[in-house]
Amino acid sequence: MFAQERAEKIIQLLNENQKVVVKELSKRFDVTEDCIRKDLKTLEKQGIIKRTYGGGVLNRQFAPHDDILRRVNINLEGKIKIAEKAFELIKPGETIFLDISSINILIAEKIAKGNKKLLVITNMIDIIRTFSKCDHVDVIGTGGVFNKEVNGFVGSSAIECISKHKVNRAFIGSCGVNMFDKSITTYDIEDGNTKKAIISSAKKVYLVIENKKFYYDATYKFAEISDVNVIIVDEVPDKKIRTELEKMNVELI
Template identity: 65%
Template sequence: MFASERLEEIVKILNREGKVVVKELSQLFNVTEDCIRKDLKNLENQKLIKRTYGGAVLLRSTAREEKIENRKERDLEAKRIIAEKAFGLIEENETIFLDISTINILLSEIIAKSSKRLTVITNMLDIVKSFSNNNTCKVICTGGVFNKELDGFIGAAAIESISKYKVSKAFIGSCGIDIYDGSITTFDVEDGNTKKAIMQSSRKVFLVMENKKFYIDGTYKFAHLQDVNSVITEERPNDNLLEILASNDTSVI
């Protein structure tokens, strides 16, 4: 096997497993550990990975801050799978909170077309609109300062309103999770503080996000993995991620 082919295989393993170990790669490719270390240094120089003690992990990327309109049509298949999974967790007559999230827009549309009787609290305008023709759900909007880029209400007034409610389940969006330090991130400080208030008012907290966001960061940490009961994603993460999530008492749906 040529060195270039080996590098490609190492990247494929990283995308599948999340991390690699020098000793294991040495045995897999039947080359010396020094050879593997050179391979990993090469990949790090290409800004594809980050070397760690005894191995390497994928290099994390920073999500781009975009308007909600630009995010609505992206990764639709994955988002629909997540929304359907979330819908399956909601029981008749529950009170739920749908946070600012393009996945939650899809979830709200599924709920609105169903016959489930629910109380839905939200701080997102598009979610409120989803229920315009629904007669089985009671919909409560928090109000507050409206953020056009997020299509939702955030900040002190919204937080004060949220604090007055108790909900059984909250579905929270995020820019990503750093699986290694447990931080859950977003871009906007006020959005992050609003999400934190929603989580504090909820008995169970579900993070709704695409699988790729295990490798993406926002800029503001609003929660830790231990604050979340479950992560709902479109496909099963690799075993390394599952192990870390389990160590934080966080399940994957």
């Protein structure tokens, strides 16, 4: 087994058990303990684990805090997969909400290129712009306080507008999802409060995230995992995550 394959297996074990032991890994992979220590040292340098005496524990990281438009092209292939899955779920004639999210920009582009007649409500400038020449899509912008960092409207005025609508489906982005404390997080408090309002307005709530977000946290909790109905991902997460989501009756697509 190559070192990279071993590292991936070690990460999987960490996600399932929260810790690993050098002696146990040595026997499992039939390599020396020194070899395993080198593997753990490499994973620690990558920020994935924290080494302990005789082993290592999973080191949860804070999500990168970048401008949202800079994030659009990061892991573009994975985000397109998520957008395609989301688009297939939307039925003609529905009212949907597209929250502030780099993935939701791609969902909007899919809708714009399609022919499904929809009413889209959004608080993101780039999504509004995407539909500027679409005859088959009606758009409602929430208005509110414009937040340059997230490129959208947040706060009490946006929330007031959102509260007046009921939507068939809401697609929500997030900076991180923590399976241990069951939290969904973002960085900006007003963005988080606006997301809460969007969740309350929807018959069905979809969290659109890359698989790696299960290993990230941000600073403001805006929802519990049980507040969403479906999580749409680019890659299938590990068995432990799948099992926990099943227990909470949260569908994984």
